[in-house]
Amino acid sequence: MVDIATRVWNHKWKIDPIVRSLIDTDFYKLLMCQSVFRNHPTKQVTFSLINRTSAIRLAELVDEGELREQLDHIRSLSLTRGESTWLRGNTFYGKRQMFTPEFMDWFEGFRLPPYHLEKRDGQYDLTFEGNWPEVMLWEIPALAVLMELRGRAVLRDMGRFELQVLYARAMTKLWEKVQMLRPLDGLKVADFGTRRRHSFLWQDWAVQAMYEGLGSAFTGTSNCLIAKNRDLEAIGTNAHEMPMIYAALAEDDAALARAPYDVLSDWHEEHDGNLRIILPDTYGTEGFLRRAPDWLAGWTGIRIDSGDPAEGAEIAIRWWRSRGEDPRDKLVIFSDGLDAAKIVELHAQFLGRVKVSFGWGTMLTNDFRGLAPNEALAPFSLVCKAVSAEGHPTVKLSDNPRKAMGPESEIERYKRVFGVGEQVEREVVV
Template identity: 80%
Template sequence: MVDIATRVYNHRWKMDPIVRSLIDTDFYKLLMCQSVFRNKPDTDVTFSLINRSTSIRLADFIDEGELREQLDHIRSLSLSRGESTWLRGNTFYGKRQMFTPAFMEWFENLRLPPYHLEKRDGQYELTFEGKWPEVMLWEIPALAVLMELRSRAVLHDMKKFELQVLYARAMTKLWGKIERLRGLPGLRIADFGTRRRHSFMWQDWCVRAMGEGLGEKFVGTSNCLIAKNRDLEAIGTNAHELPMVYAALAKDDEALRQAPYKVLADWHEEHEGNLRIILPDTYGTQGFLDHAPDWLAGWTGIRIDSGDPATGAETAIRWWQTRGEDPREKLIIFSDGLDEDKIIELHKQFYGRVKFSFGWGTLLTNDFRGLTENDALAPFSLVCKAVAANGRPTVKLSDNPKKAMGPEEEITRYKRVFGVGEQEEMEVVV
């Protein structure tokens, strides 16, 4: 087992680059990338870094030169032969050759496009522009770099034994969570923590701890590189990015209203089984379900990623019942801001009523709360989102208005088109 504290103490980034592979990313990004490559390859998009936790002034303590070195290193990466073989030949979600030969040939020749970086008022403005299939693959590595550089900045002046104690405490903290979850009957839980992890090495340690501590209840990881290296299932479906861009491309209000369903119609043509998971909250869950076509009720399940998760799950159960579906045969994936207390609470409320699983993210792979002076390693909310498509702004409403993004006039228009009324604000922790 890697001695993480010693590696951190002796750290030289050229030996330990933060992102070491193009598949050090979430599986859903590759699934979505193939869909975009097939359906909208010539769409021009802009992605931008958004720090929701404005009190964390990243540019004040992350060195710009080091950030550029890490980003430039990512631009030098390409698929290795072993990575290509794994993607081409492995079975994902019970399907061989998940990725088409045309997509793989394109991916094998890919280098990520340029970035634009500047400082402004204590924050980094980091943007990526170009064709959608290329630019979208910047999201996860860009976030991983910023999160780990923040961790390195905090740890920089710590001595060797101080680091040993810090990581021992963090390991003990995580193991305590695992012990609490171990007794839950029928638990299914996966690692979703790549984008805001403490570090690659720490995420890898967390994944191995989950595997040993939970056994078959730990069903895999969203991180493709770790899945490959540890012979685990790669987990993931789709995300808000698809409906946000499709909606931005809509020519009028009616096309906008249909855009979220057009996304899933394209997805329906490519995937089946447990990949047919609805993410309904981009423009409000209730409105999405109220106007959803009947064929969507036959999909495998729903992922709940904003708002109160119990409320979202109850809404999904009622929807399935009104559409003549048995909720006990459906799957709900909880994935927003989870920690062990919330997982236990949701398990108690829904066990036996519906199938469910948990995608455990930041508070699995980056929970150093209370372990450093001034809580300097506490996780924070950093995202990298598509902000424009073919020159038109994107919008996200969410079930939590604190997660809404886009120009105010467009947010107002989208709320009108999608019939979004009053919403309850919830704290955005991560």
């Protein structure tokens, strides 16, 4: 029996909003936001959408009016009482009051700042400018909206049963991955797939399927809203935007060389335990670890987010040993280009040598490869990055030159300052 009120209510929506909550975002954005809010509340930054898969001409696929409606809707959102209660009252990584009363007061009054949207060469030029803690919160919803609108443009032409079979196939595909992972002893895997998910509902389904299929081996989700709704642990630490902006703000080469450690020094003051995770690859992992201060070797673990993951983990293991640490006490979080087979492989390779955990992203929440003609639903490499801070361009080198970002001359300067030599190119899947 149809609930008439629900049906009438549903027909009153002017749009079907993709992002319906300010906490439909990655947990680490909020953690970083709090740190930025305390240390750099008024630094002017620019974030920009970058489609690394230029063959996908987003501005031709996605209607500008629809995109504006979705972005405007996001600007109308504010933190609900329940969301605020959850953030204030929850225990994250065993710690109460992870978010300070000052940050929460600010966040409760927060609305996302204006955006700038233009079409250029078949792509959307979408940028956000303003105070760092405000602008940074656009990243995840902007990506989610673009990804989902592109999917909707494809799904619009499909029949009812064709749609049902599409999702049936996607579910089957995901469940087969869950079954591949189920036998792994001591597996720890979390959902990191918010930014490039197929859709909110699909991510929500994927998270629940992982939970039913893997039980306690599924450690949680990076998505705060889903964590809240499904009573799961919210997972995450920090990201490249911190060293990239700290570096862009550096006054000279000496300050630049110090910048990545300054980030972690600020972080060290705020967090302990499982939140003390090094992200070493922004300007080359090898050099970063070689020059790292000793207190960093005492941190809980490392996140490997570019380059060959096994090689990255081996580098970390050698580094811990060189600093007198026992790698078996350390955590390695793999979070780049993962799929079930890769997880099985890395799990076998590092089991017993370090503590291992996986932050599984796009191939968990958007593996629609092979499910639509011409791969029209396959995920692609869309990012939303800090491109400048206080007028200075940001630079990212990473352990894969194809993921490098920034003006050529600045990239050369950074390579010199951070002693980065030849790098191996690796295909950027998503």
